[in-house]
Amino acid sequence: MPELPEVETTRRGLLPHLRGARVLALRVHQARLRWPLAAELCEGLPGRRIVDIQRRAKYLLIELDAAAGETGGPTLIVHLGMSGSLRLDDPATPRRRHDHVELDLQGPSLSLRYHDPRRFGSWHWQPAGQTHPLLAQLGPEPLGPDFDAERLWRLSRGRRAAVKLFLMDQATVVGVGNIYAAEALFQAGIDPRRGAGRISLARYGRLVEAVREVLGRAIEQGGTTLRDYLRPEGTPGYFAQSLAVYDKAGQPCPRCDGTVKRIVLGQRATFFCAGCQR
C-alpha cells in the first residue's frame, strides 16, 4: 500500500499524539510479519517514552528516550509493507482482525494499533548509535538535496533495465513505488519501458522535477487512498483525484488524444500513454 507520501502522512498524523507519550505495554498478537518480531524489541520497548518520529524512505523511525545509564535512546522502526497501517484507537475499541501489534500508551491514554492483512510489513529494533542494516544501503531522499539529475544519469549509464524499474530501485532513490513511478514518468513524458541507460541528462532533470512535484503534492493531499489506506485518524488521502494514469487503463490521456495503456514491467502493472511518453 504505502509509498513515501502515505508513510509521511502517517508520520505527521501520529506525531502530535505520540510525542511525549509513554509505552506502557506492547501486545503482540501475531509475531510473524515479514520478519519475526525480535525479542530485543519486545524487551526493550515497554517503559520508554516516545521522543520524536522521523521517516527514512518508507520506514517510520520512532525515536525513544534513553533508559537510566544510557547515553542515547534506541529507535523502533516500522515498515508498512503493502497493506500495513497504524491507527490510534480508544483502548476500549475492540481490536480488529489483522491488528497484529498494539502499544498501550499513557499521556494520552491511547492504543496504537498496527493493522496489516498481508503481513508484508515489519517491525525492527535499532539500538542507540547504530544504523539498522535495512537502512544502510538506501539511496537519497527524493525531496532532499542529494537527489538530482546528475546522480540518475551517472548511475544509469550502461543499465539496460527499464527506467521505471530503475526509478523504483531504492538504491537509486527511495520512496517511489508503483503509483508515483507511473505518475512521475507520465509527468516527465518518459516511456516507462525505455532503458535507463538511454535517457539524457536533460530528461533526467525533468524526471527529478516530476518526482519531487508529484510526491510533494501527494503529501499535501494526505496520500493516495485507492482501496483501504487510511490516515492514523481514520480519514482517507485525497491524491487519488489527482492521478493521471495510474489504474486508468482505457481512459483518455489527460494530455494528448491517446489512451492510457496497461502493461506489465517487472511483474508490476504499469500505466502510461504511448502518445506522449517517449
Added chain:
DNA sequence: CATCGGACCTGTTAGC
C-alpha cells in the same frame, strides 16, 4: 555487477 523470478501473505474482484 545487473537482471530476473520467486517468495512472503490475505482479501477483493472479475470471469466463467
Added chain:
DNA sequence: TGCTAACAGGTCCGAT
C-alpha cells in the same frame, strides 16, 4: 450463486 484465477500500494534473496 459459487468456484477459480488474477491482482493488489513492497522488497528481500537466490539463481543466472
